[in-house]
Amino acid sequence: MGSQKSWIVEIQGRDRIEVSGEGAERRVHFIGCAKLLHFLESQKALHGKDPAQWPLPEGLDHHELLVKELILKLRGQWVHPYQEDEVCHCRTVSLQTVEEAILAGAHSPEAVSRWTSASTSCGTCRPDVARIIAFRLGTK
Ligand code: FES
Numbered sequence: 001m002g003s004q005k006s007w008i009v010e011i012q013g014r015d016r017i018e019v020s021g022e023g024a025e026r027r028v029h030f031i032g033c034a035k036l037l038h039f040l041e042s043q044k045a046l047h048g049k050d051p052a053q054w055p056l057p058e059g060l061d062h063h064e065l066l067v068k069e070l071i072l073k074l075r076g077q078w079v080h081p082y083q084e085d086e087v088c089h090c091r092t093v094s095l096q097t098v099e100e101a102i103l104a105g106a107h108s109p110e111a112v113s114r115w116t117s118a119s120t121s122c123g124t125c126r127p128d129v130a131r132i133i134a135f136r137l138g139t140k
Contacts, residue, residue, distance in 0.1 A: 090121035
């Protein structure tokens with residue numbers, strides 16, 4: 001037997017969705033908040049059990065952004081605009097920290113700076129932060 005492919009999207013320590021298998025064998029496991037639970041259940045009831053077949057959520061709440069990421073990853077359409085692990089080298093702020101701030105509601109460069117300290121020194125990383133926000137929110 002080969003290894004089973006899986007896809008994971010998460011806000012560490014808060015919400016996590018893991019999908020494994022293909023087609024009829026596809027399985028969705030998650031832990032997280034009631035909003036995420038209800039959203040996943042409603043999408044499954046409306047569009048079937050394979051998230052790859054669901055429409056992309058248009059909302060900007062964390063559960064909608066996570067499910068959008070999941071769907072794009074399942075479809076092979078997740079092409080992130082930033083490829084390094086660290087976004088802000090002055091403050092050593094990782095991509096994961098910036099992403100989690102955006103998912104949690106920091107939807108402007110100023111908010112990401114307040115929540116993470118990214119872009120609070122030389123400012124060189126500010127365009128990257130703005131680009132990551134635009135990608136996440138679909139406003140690029
Ligand atoms: S690289 Fe982010 S403030 Fe300098």
